[in-house]
Amino acid sequence: MIEGVMMRGKTIYAMAVRNPEGGITLEEKNCTGLAKKYKIFTFPIFRGMAAFVDSLITGTKIMMRSAEIAGEAIEEEGEPSKIEKWIMDKFGDKVNDFIIYVSVFFSIIMSVALFFMLPVWLGSFFKEIIPPWGLGVIEGLIRIGIFLIYIFAISKMKEIQRVFQYHGAEHKTINCFERELPLTVENVKTCTRLHKRCGTSFLLLVMIISMVVLFFVQTDNIMLRLLSRIVLVPFIAGLSYEVIKWAGSSESKIVAMVSYPGLCLQKITTQEPDGEQIETAIAAMKKVLEVEGDNSRKIEEEP
DSSP, X not given: OOOEEEEEOSSEEEEEEEOTTSOEEEEEEEOOSHHHHOGGGGSTTHHHHHHHHHHHHHHHHXXXXXXXXXXXXXXXXXXXXXXXXXXXXXXXXXXXXXXXXXXXXXXXXXXXXXXXXHHHHHHGGGTTTSOHHHHHHHHHHHHHHHHHHHHHHHTTSHHHHHHHHHHHHHHHHHHHHHTTXXXXXXXXXXXXXXXXXXXXXXXXXXXXXXXHHHXXXXXXOHHHHHHHHHHHHHHHHHHHHHHHHHHHTOOOHHHHHHHHHHHHHHHHHOOOOOHHHHHHHHHHHHHHHHHHGGGOSSOBOOO
16 A cells, blocks of 8 residues: 655655654655656646656656555565566566556556547447537547546545545645645644645546547547547647646636636545644655755645
């Protein structure tokens, strides 16, 4: 189980995890990614594409490491399987990197299959009664429906409910920091667990923006529709990133309308945390502030 919180600053990210002894293990890593390697990924839209890929890789690393820390007192039983032995012999010290990139690859494949290919296939049953321009809307509604069913289903799992509590602790701590209140458990408890720059809101926004973008891709050929959906995924992710970044820095009524669906969804994907979970989130926050000081006035809560 993931028993921790990750906070990302401008130059580093800090991970705080509850270890088996009940204490908090803190680790920090420099923020690396496509934007630091290739200048093109610093421009609008492209930076969103980079952030999407980077978040998948970083998220997988965090999950693996946090699970390792949370269960470090548990010894593995039995001998490694033949496949495990082959992987360890083949990749040696880089076995974790191999697992991470394979995990990310299959995550992308599964996401495209579930949220793009499946809606295209289901939408094809309506092509006889819906004009080509309307198929994108139908697919979009199906996509959002699949996403909401998925979120609702996993929210019923006991382990995921605890993950959602840590998610709530992360948001409440960020909101406390942005309100410039002292980072104490008592102050954090008074803050909302909803945040406009949440990754959950980003994913829902991707679904909504895809309906708008794909409205202009009008064809009733299922293979062309499927290809266009896959090809446009990076652009849609990049555009969604720009929208949610804008929403996170504005308090206008338009932003409130754009943010509202995502905030409603966060009522499921975040839960009220307990004191120990809040302490863990505060520890991660303080580690970022300790390293970055006044250079980090805003902690990133982005996809």
